[in-house]
Amino acid sequence: MLYKNKKILKIYIPLLTVIILTLALFVTGCFKKEAKKEIILATTTSTQDSGLLDKLIPLFEQKTGYKVKIIAVGSGQALAMGERGDADVLLVHSPQEEEKLVEKKAVINRHLVMHNDFILVGPEEDPSGVRNTTDIFEAFKTIAKNKALFVSRGDNSGTHKKELEIWKGAGITDFEKASWYQSTGQGMGASLDVASEKKAYILTDRATYLAKKKKLDLVILKHGDKTLLNIYHVMQPNPEYIKGVNPGVAKLLNVDGAEKFIKFMIDSSTQKIIGEFGKDMFGEPLFTPDAGKKENDLN
């Protein structure tokens, strides 16, 4: 009887081989069609959620013939993708982290693109009275003192990094273990929903807040501080650096496409579109175009 089973095996094995070969062919077919004419853009959720990229990317694709694959993640992950060479170009808002990569020569061609600002929002009643504080650091101190509920993204994004910077500046430590401090580990939009439902304070970028404002029970309580600037840069991984870390990846980088994208983002006509974006929907632009300016001159 057993030899009959072996006969079955004899059929399975060629069958499985055929399947695997077909799959392999299918898969190779897929990547051959992928021309070199595409770039992977790693960016933050804010640029996608605000709708800015929906407006800009088709223009870029039309102009250059490149196809852009937008991967919207937190700035932390986007920078990590750039450092590994898993993305061709980055559009992020975490200047301090970016500078570390510049120093390591992991990224090159870094340019200031635009800024908007971070704002502290919370429930209309403002139970801790942060409205009346002198600056953002005082506001954070008041929240900690009153043990008022505070929602954090906790996802290593640019916004999360900025929040940590402010806690540090306010001289508050050990907040991450406190019961009034809740970390969602999610993007800005989802975290705003959590804060709104829980009547908590939260630090957010203005663009995402405005885009979602109608659905939120949150009002702006603190804004306009220089500390609260939210600055976006474009940059690309350094092919030389990637070669050193992972030579196989360096060959896959689309250096030309990345250069074209960066040029596009700081081009005056693109900058004009950025400056107009959001006016029709929110009554005010969501971003201020900054190409060619110095980071320190922003206010």
Place this chain on the structure above:
Amino acid sequence: MNTILEGIKKGLMMLFSFNKEVYGIAFFSLKVSLTATLISVIVAFPIAMFLALKDFPGKKAVISFVNLGMSLPPTVVGLWVSLILWRSGPLGIFRLIYTPAALIIAQTVISTPIVLSLATAAFQQLDHKLKWQIMSLGATPLQLMYLMAKEARYSLMAAIIAGFGGAISEVGASMMVGGNIEGYTRVLTTAIVMETSKGNFETALALSIILMTLSYLATFWLTFIQQRRS
């Protein structure tokens, strides 16, 4: 409450106005998940039959391992598949990350253990004597496979339905390996997550209605085949 009503209204409108973008995403979701299910079935059925009908040492251990695969968390699959497919990963040179192929791979990895486990159980339920009976009538191994599969068709269909359900409803892995790229790798589940995070609850709800309708129709169709008298 208002959001829910608005969403349902908008969803129905989107369904019946044949919104091109929405149907594009829906059709693409269906294509990816059906392909993944088909591959799972092709891979899993022969193995399941082998596991169920052949005795070998350590068989119980192998089957318990297969069953364990059913509870493989999709997010874990997403993480591993993306680590492998990233440019910096071992299969990076194939440029598969953020392509429809990556979606199919991830969904196949998720649905194969489900199909395999349920199909193994289906074949094991068959009367063992049936095998000898078919073989004694002089059936070739291929005929044996066909007849056994036919005999177990109800349970096998259930396995396919479960595999398809696992694939189309999956979001974590699809987000990680596909990247939710508009017009390219955006599927219903990742679109729902994105619209939710944008605060467009109506659109998200509308897409969810379409997703449920689709999975229901697909399941209905598979059930129809399952219940058909042969």
